Amino acid sequence: MPNNKNDLTVCAPLNGPVLSLGNVPDDVFASGAMGDGIAIDPLGDCLHAPCAGVVMHVARTGHALTIRADNGAEILLHVGIDTVELNGEGFALLVKEGARVSDGQALIRFDLDRVARQCKSLISLIILTNSDHFELQPVNAQTVKVGEPLFHVSPRSTSTTHALPADEASSEASASIRITHRGGLHARPAALIRKTAQGFSSQSHLHFAGKSAGCDSLIGLMGLGIGEQDEVQVSCRGKDCEAALQALLAALSVPVHHEVPTPVVVAPRRAAAEAGVLQGVCAAPGLVCGPLFRLNGIELPADPRNHAVDEQLQHLHSALEQVRSEIRDTLDQARRSKDVEEQEIFAAHLALLEDPALLESATCAIEQGSAATHAWRDAIQAQCAVLLGLGKPLFAERANDLRDLQQRVLRALLGEAWHYKLPAGAIVVAHELTPSDLLQLSEQRAAGICMAEGGATSHVAILARGKGLPCVVALGSEVLEVPQGQRVVLDAGNGRLELTPDDARHAEVHQIRSAQKLKRQQQQAEAQAPARTFDGVGIEVAANVASSSEAQLAFANGADGVGLLRTEFLFVDRRTAPDEQEQRQAYQAVLDAMGDKPVIIRTIDVGGDKQLDYLPLPVEANPVLGLRGIRMAQVRPELLDQQLRALLQVSPLQRCRILLPMVSEVDELLHIRQRLDALCSELQLSQRPELGVMIEVPAAALMAEQLAEHADFLSIGTNDLSQYTLAMDRDHAGLAARVDALHPALLRLIAQTCSGAAKHRRWVGVCGALASDPLATPVLIGLGIRELSVSPPQVAEIKDRVRHLDAAQCRQLSQGLLNLSSAKAVRQACHHHWPLS
Structure with a gap:
């Protein structure tokens, strides 16, 4: 029922053409079954509040929500048709159920291109769901912008509802x-x-x-x-x-019309594929054997709810402060060890402990008689339910961070020691571990981790990879039934937990591990030395980094320089662009971290799938083919000018090399070179930094000879070059595995790039993921690549790979690979010619 008799103006939540419900390509919406309303064909990627009110309901999959306006009108906002079938992919909710929102507030951000490609229609609905209580009068506009009047709502004079007669x-x-x-x-x-x-x-x-x-x-x-x-x-x-x-x-x-049932694919039981083996997903590679040690979460008894409020509030306050202190200590250690990922994870945990909604929920429960333990647990679980209710795997994994805080604070409240006593060399199994669990287990030298649930992109997985701790997730509930202390083999690289290995298998695992450890030690001991092939060809092995702390890690790991500094780290997750001074300091810090080694700095590469809130770009049907990389200079030249000025002020300038992304023609390069020369004159600089071009679109590879005439070097970005050449989105779940840069077509483009550059005596590097693949190292050297930029931990491994190759043989055999039929065939040939030991 309406709360009052006020009229209401509902404003457009999206930009775009306006349609009547009768023109909506859906029988349910068009029939008015949901209520009277209006449709908009959106030209933007953000849904805004059409009026002030309270969010009554949020769809589990994030594609729709309902607002109750202050006069009682209930307005459903529904992005697209059949978008529920996307299961939340492409949608990011910016508000929670129960939240108070203001007129024009951003509610849902969505990937316009992705949703358009995967759903029936992008036409979005604004529906007055309680039309029995209110009348709707449209404004009759043909197109609208966010905030412009869309329709007026006024209460009906009588209600259509009535009570049933007693009989x-x-x-x-x-x-x-x-x-x-x-x-x-x-x-x-x-x-x-x-x-x-x-x-x-x-x-x-x-x-x-x-x-x-x-x-x-x-x-x-x-x-x-x-x-x-x-x-x-x-x-x-x-x-x-x-x-x-x-x-x-x-x-x-009966399913709703237009809903096409999807066949239900039932995954086979994991143990059925191979007796005595559970199959999961690799989160961090490695091969270990040892006794299984099962960790159980804290279970609370029933709460009598007769506690002294002040006492329980004090208990909670003390426990929270204790955990905050522990997390601050963890953060300090992470800062000292330059572990950026660990810092980010636990900084987020600290922020969650300060979340007012979480604290208010727990406090209210205590004031109503709950014990501090139960109040905290219930507050956390309510927040987890919100995240899980979004129906998106990434949010479900983030709920694990909240469960981490639940366990830590409960231990503090119950007085339990924040330690596990592990058997030597234990392989730890749990339903799902938390980041703080992982750190403690790493300190106690757990041999490996396996979980019934969890994801390969979770914070636990990130930390496990950083600690070099073998980890398998999604093993299923069967793993929790394995007897405590049973000796098992965890083959994390292949996602396997072997439950009944014999003595011969244990001996084999120990032998393999000993050989791997010795090899890693030998590689690391030689990491600072140059990488030269048998026949004396020098290959520079640099590192891809995104901050000065990562540059320090690269330097410590023996990198010959920075092959790619992604400057986007300065521009994202903020409300305004960094100024010239902030940029200069950040770039200088990277140069300082690399001693006397060269640093290649890529100019800002945004657009496509990388958007900045403060840099609105035109709506594009396919942003990945739109204003990306250097093309941004066409619409925002001042942004690039500011970055170039900052780069020109680093010292010593001769160690700084500038790399231009997404170049597709010579005129783009000439324009930036002229601009760079003008800025050097403006700053009264006699030196000019080297200027390079990224080869990441086929046009650039085909024009490599012409580009090399005016560029100082070329650097191949194999990730984008692969997807543009193969016409496959590397983020597409069904195609990602086929976007392989060892495809013969890609190798031909790499070969043509190196050949064109050689005519002008320019060197060519690779900074894409292919550079970090040891199987590809001999192929790239054979095609003429002279610099490989890899992830910092892989520098020693790739240098070692180079030292075991003969460049002349690589040249001879690589030419034959260009004539093979597929990436799979290339990989098989590589394994034959240059086996990985």
Whole structure:
């Protein structure tokens, strides 16, 4: 019901052409089953609040939400048609359910190109879901911009709802049913349920997980959070309850029109593939054997809820301060060891401990009689439910950070020591570990980690890789049933946990590990020495970095220089661009970290999938083919000028090399070189830094000879060059494995680049992922590459690989690879010609 009688102006939440509901390509929306409204074909990637109000409901998959305006009008905002089927991919929620929002506030950001390619239509809906209480008057605009009036809402003079007569209310009927609508009871199927219920005089309700909602309430139905295959109970009360029940059961059991059922692929039981082996996903490679040690989380007893409030608040305050102190110590250690990833993870944990919503939730529960332990646990779990409810794997993994804080604070509250006592060489198994668990286990020299759940991109996985701790995730619940102390083999690189290895297998693992350890030690001992092939060809092995701390790590690992400094690290996650002075200091810090070695600094490469909030770009149908890299200078030349000025002020300037991304023609290079010369004159500089071009589009590779005439060096970005050459998005889940830079077409472009550069005596490097692949090292050397820029930890390994090669043989054999039929064939030939020991 409306809260008051005020009229309301609903403003456009998106830019774009306006359509009537009748022109929407969806029967449910077009029929008005959800209510009266307007549609917009969006020209931007952010949905804004059309009015002030409270977020009543947020779709699990992040594609829709409902706002209750201050006058009681309930407005559903739905991005695209059938977008629920994307399961949250491409959507980022900027608000939470229950939040108060202001007119024009950003609510949902979405990947316009990705959503357009994967859903039925981008046409987005603005629906007045309680149209029985309000009237809608459109403004009749053909196109709108965010914030412009879209329609007016005014209360109806009478309500269409009424109470059942007493004699009708006595008849009841109920039944249970399993939901078959794809994606569960989201907006569209919920609208059909409501429309069905409105055809009967009986009052109908759905009941699920201890909650109920009237079938006449779209928001109530969506708010139940009913998923596909969930079982619900339907109850009807009134004169025609039996007829209403049967109609609702039919509506609940038939998929909505246009929903195409997807075949259910059931994963085979992990143990069925190979007896005595559980199969998971590699999070950090390595091969270890040892006794299994199972970690269990803290389980709390029932709470009598008769505690002294002040005492429990003090307990919570003390525990929080203790954990904050522990995290600050961890952060200090990470800063001293220059571990950037660890710093970022635990800085986020510290911020979460200060989150006002989290603290307020726990405090309120204590004030209502809960123990501090239970209040904290419940507050954390409520926040986890919000993240998990978004239906996105990345957010689900971030919920693990909250569970980490749950365990740490509970241990502090219960007085438990923050330590595990591990058997020597233990392989730790748990349902899901937390980042602080991982650090403690690493300190106690755990041999490996395996988890029933978890993801390969989680913070635990990141830390495990950084610590060199073999880790397998997603092994399934069976792993929790393995007896404590049982000796196992963890082959993390292949995602395997071998439950019953014999003595011969244990001996083999020990032998392999000893050989690997010795080899790593030998490689590291030679890391600072130059890399030369058998026949004396020198290969510079540099490092890809994104900060001065990463440059320090690269220098310590023996890098011959920085082959690629990604300057985007200065520009992202902030409200304004860094000024010239801040940029100069950051670039100088990288040069200082590398001693007397050269540093290649790439100018800002944004656009495509890398957007800056303070740098609005034109809406593009395909941003990856739009204003990216150096093309930005066409629309924002002042941004590049500022960066070039900052680069020209580093010292010594001769160690700084400038690299231009996304160049596709000679005129682009000539324009920047002229601009660079003008800035040098303006700053009264006699020196000119070397200027290079990234070869990451096929046009640049084909024009390499012409580009090399005016560039000082060329650097091949194999990641983008692969996707542009093969016409495959390297982030596409179904195609990513096929975007292989060892494809013969890519090798031909690399060969042509090196040949063109050689005519002008320019050197060519590779800074893409292919440079870090030891299998590709001989191929690249054979095609003429003289610099490889790799991740800092791989410098020693790639240098060692170079030293075991003959450049003349590499040249001879690599030419034959250009005629092979596929990347797979190239890889097989590489294994044959240059086996990895």
